[in-house]
Amino acid sequence: FSTTTPSKPLLAPRTDLSIAVPPPPTLDVPEVPTDHDILLRAARGEVTERTPLWMMRQAGRYMKAFRAYSENYPFRVRSETPSIAVELSLQCVKAYGLDGCIMFSDILTPLSAIGIEWDVIKGKGPVVYTDVTTEEGVDSLTALGDVDEKLPFLGETLRALRGHTEGKCTLLGFVGSPWTLSAYAAEGGGTKDARKIKHMMYHNPDLARKLFDKLAVMAGEYAVHQIDSGAQVIQVFESWAHHLSPADFEKFAKPAAKKTIEIIKKAKPDTPVIYFANGGSAYLDLQRDMGCDMVCVDHQICMAKARSDLGADVPVSGNVDPSVLFGTEEQIRQAVRDCVDGAGGPGNRHVMNLGHGVRQGTPEESVGWAVDEVKRIRK
């Protein structure tokens, strides 16, 4: 991987994309690891020689090299400038030898292409400015349209990333699930109780479904565009499943997510799709038939039970508690071994991950221990 660290902050205004010059894709692969595509194979549901891994939010502020950028550029500049997004995606992969590289972007990124304005504010998190809780609001949302025209950085970033990762590791794209995106938009950002989207669901279910449906189509088409641009696996993030009872998941979120997955699989049957419902481990039985290739599991359940709830035939991803990374080296290694064992042993149609994202403040060396341990456990 050839990437660079900024020597001085580039104080570009956030609308200035003139620095968006990605380095040409480099295909100078010095030594080709035989397991370069192990994550892709496992995500397809194949038995592998060991368990591959990547970590949700593996590109993040826990890394000093990442903070060199996050302290100097706003989020949208970082994620919408291909040269920076490429660098931020690769930092952790280079540092730890992860089996997967996920593009540095956000689930909210495509919203601006359908008429929903948003930003990530330092110290506050994501903010959505457009009201989607009214009939007019929902009707005003447009189709995704031409992504290369509306969000040109996306394809550019993925194509450059694929040049860097080819023969080395698997490139992951991702989308937010329709329900989680709708909830983010309705709430206007983070929420304790998702009250506004629930109000819509209970008082005006037809309007709520219309919103979920629009976002389901958008997310599906956006994922297809990512695959056309080089993504080899897609993860669908139902990040706010913890706000949903099993009944509401089944009634509202599941049909919408299934629609997104259906659109992806119809256009790209060979690209594996991983579905992750954060906080949804109490209703894994409802996720058996999402139409995805693999179900990612949060850390509120032990992996052996998750496997049994899902059925042994369902490939799984997850689910080491991200907080374990604040523990000792031995505790971290043990948690990784327990997770591999819980999934039925190394390479048993399992992609190792955390049960949610790497937490801010995680010691950088902890991530290294987790990666090292999973790579040591072979058949």
Ligand SMILES: Cc1c2[nH]c(c1CCC(=O)O)Cc1[nH]c(c(CCC(=O)O)c1C)Cc1[nH]c(c(CCC(=O)O)c1C)Cc1[nH]c(c(C)c1CCC(=O)O)C2
């Ligand atoms: C819910 C969600 C969001 N964004 C995302 C999700 C789904 C994953 C999950 O459940 O955590 C997806 C996401 N966001 C980001 C990635 C990058 C790739 C990766 O390393 O996983 C991915 C896959 C970068 C990011 N996206 C964001 C950050 C942190 C802020 C920053 O870097 O400036 C990163 C690294 C902003 C963001 N965007 C969002 C949140 C909650 C935040 C964090 C806010 C904060 O901590 O201040 C919404």
